[in-house]
Amino acid sequence: MEPYEIEDTSDWLGCPTELETCRQFLRMAENEIQELNLQLRKAREDIFGLIQMHADAIAQRDEAMANLRTRSGESATLRKQLYDLDISARSHHREAERLRGILDGITPQPKTII
Template sequence: MTVAPLDIEDTSDWLGCPTELETITHYNRMLENEVQELNLQLRTARENIFGLVKMHGEACSERDSLRAEMTKCKAALRDSNRAATDSETKHSWEMMANNKLVSELCARIKELTGKDALTGRQ
């Protein structure tokens, strides 16, 4: 069933019904407002991104400096451990040499005097 164009009621002159131009103008304003809002959101997002990029750069710089400091600390620790081990080894050798010397001297005293140098007995 088709409707003849003359049977369609013309509502363009009714009160409160916008004309086609008013409808298009209203839609245009809505789109402009939406574009402005999106531009504002885009600007804010860009500022946030630039802030995050700056923070990332600062964090990377701090990380790199802390890594360098940690490497220096590890090297200093290795050097300290090596020095402590060397000192401990030297001390052990000196103690062994002193013990050997004391034993030899005690044996020599016992040989010469007949007395045990540590206990004083014969």
């Protein structure tokens, strides 16, 4: 047996030929490509879902911010009204005290006997 014949297994029983080996490798490569395409498709769907969720979150955030701005404006208006009412109440209280003092000066104090 010559040394160059040692690597030649084409005549051995049950050993695949070079063509069969190439076909087997081709099938394995095709299966792997199909699997990678499925994974790529799923990844794209997942990314699309995440993009949609992000867009929904942005829309909700914008709606919440608009609502917050509206409520903030209403709150400022109410604080201003409360401040005006507090000033008015203090003014009326001072006026009532002044009138009470005038009234107390006009009417004699009842004398109580103990």
